[in-house]
Amino acid sequence: MGVRAALITENKRLKACGGKLGLSVFQSNELINERSSLVDSPVNLVAMELLKLLGIQGERVLDTSQFDLVFVHVGAHEEGQVSKYTEYINSLVGEIILKAKHESEIGYRLQFSVVLSYGGTSKDDESVFSMSNKNRNTDSNFASLFPSQSYTMKGSNPRSNVRDYCPMMITQWQDAVTRKDTVETFSFQDFLENGGNLTIPSDRFVHEVAFKLWKAPKYGA
Template structure:
């Protein structure tokens, strides 16, 4: 059980499900895995922006207004491999997390990183080793999407029981969801998944699927900024 609110680091890779590496499999084996279902998109040219907009649920008021003053930041592409160790350290610093201590106050409660570097995930996991102060107060989430798709496999149709979002209005894409793994020491469950892949999550993942635009509410709940989504 957590003794105080966590701080969240979300790493999002658009269209990168085909470029998987060892650090991602390691995170999947330690966390709780599942899917984020996407609403259908009319214009493929706007896919990148529209999918990101769903993940951030940008159609509502500001994050701070919805979630009890939650302070959020977004970091996007533009870092060299040479600066990775500095980037990993700075991301944790923005959340007030150091290996040996946790600051009482931090610049942000949530940092969203729109970037794809396998080594960054490895560096973060290396810094938040089990037993450190940072490990017990960092809620780490990795989200990957397929990008542009032209077929309907892999599909969420075989998930049982049927998820609640399928019963509501709105055009939802029932294939190629975002894949998400979430991990916080002594807080999240560890499921049976060992690799970061659709088939592995479908067979062994601890979570099934929710709409992508509800993901931010799940994160806010983990940070003690909103009641449990769906409760």
């Protein structure tokens, strides 16, 4: 889609995958010029270097940038390290949001997404993890009027092979976007009750981000 994209990760399998997809792949020590991982570096330094890849320095947005899109992978691979990584992600998100404060030059130019994996799901988990519209209390007289997400349709016909649950959660932030939901916490229950988009395949998510960057046409209504 013409997007200049970078991937920052220390995961070998993800490095290989990113390279095959045409992404520019970096290790964290290449980003911060130190022999340390992202989570071992000051979070304000990491946030500053990430924004610099997008052409943002200090409180200014430069006319040119090295990349249009940057993926940062932070993985809790080691047993017992989940809380450490969660705390770090929370701090990094807070630091970036602070720099892109409302109505600032950065805020107008930044589209920010956080994707969290909470493990795989099995057949027995469908009743717990389902995010389907079908599970919502809807008056049967109006069931046919309930809108469908575009990815569930092929032409005018519903697709039969679409999962109604997935093992990842995502939240997006972009200044001046009018359509938003009422989610206040990054939790499954809050997403289920107050989330806006329900589920979306990962390939459509990347296309949606490209659309927000004016790099791709809208994929559906």
